[in-house]
Amino acid sequence: MPLLDDLKLDLDDAQRSRRAFLGVVAGGALGSAGLGTGITAVRYLWPEVLFEAETRFRVGRPEEIPPGTLVSLPEQRIYVVHGAEGFFAMTAVCTHLGCLTRYEADQNRIFCPCHGSRFSSTGEVTNGPAPMPLPRLEIALEQGVLVVDAAKIVEPTRVLKV
């Protein structure tokens, strides 16, 4: 690429600075246009509307779940447990890398088929790479029906007494 000086143009300093100024203006305009296009492109890929399943759902009447049982709902990816102190819900999604766990009733444990994590029936890690226990989810009684919100994580000691 020839430099300006190589062209041996009859330019004085004033003209040179105008050229430099226009260069900065043009570069700035192109740069900001490119940046704007880039940001807009990424923003375009951000979906506005999602057609995803509702995170709140009705589980059933509490009297249908006897004490000491764990109800597995793989479609909703949750477990509902009627423990000694009351009802609680927890996620069935493994805390390691997000696979769906399953309840093994004969051994009373929760098992993740992806990398072999195991949890107790109350969600504590007993084996494998899972870094933390299965978080508990918000559960409430509405008009005599248990309702779980899978999007709301509550503290691990919370139970619902009915």
Add this chain to the structure above:
Amino acid sequence: MPTIATLTRNLERNRVYRSIVRRGLADTNRNRSLAVFGNFFLHIHPVKVNVRAIAFTRTFYLGGLAAATYLILVVTGVFLMFYYHPSVPRAYEDMKDLQFAVYMGPFLRNLHRWGAHAMVALVLLHMVRVFFAGAYRPPREFNWVLGVVLLILTILLSYTGYLLPWDQLAFWGVTVGTNMADAVPGVGKHVKFLLLGGHSVNENALLRFYVLHCVVLPLFLVLALSVHIWRVRKDGGIYLGTPGGDDSDRTKGEP
């Protein structure tokens, strides 16, 4: 009765032929060189190559083989696209149709799958060869970087293709992979959301992976590969220096 000699002479005089291939058929060294020089498909190699550069044991043709598997993957991939809908649950059904109902479907699907495995292996072996030949050393260090970019593109192509059968392996494989992206501090959550087009692996994710697999990543790979090969040419062809030694060997040439 026209002989072959007269046929070729007539071909040489044919205007249409000469408009496509400007060189005649004259079998001289100069004409051979010019034929290679003026041909898009042949000019991947220089007109004259050092005999040591094309020895099989120097490169094991690993880069060329990797590029050839890419070509196979493009062709078989385009064929597979004629029978595949990137939607739920059609994707899985189409994959099963390709396996059991489509004429030559299993052959194309298997060729695509094994080609993909072969390409990853060949790219890695090519990098090992380049590394032990010391061909990453200046002035070729940026071409090594381009090679790493090509490796990443190859792996991303493999990974995005992994979701498309929409079976259990694909679903949980991509669940695990995108949760790994999720683990990146700060931006991870957004990267995962952007990749999946939602919060879980669903039809948005399938469509996004399909577009990345069939259009975006192959285009970037062709671009990076073109620059990669072009730079090898501009740096004087295959590296002929001594491993661990200086670069002067390359310029000596054959006696």
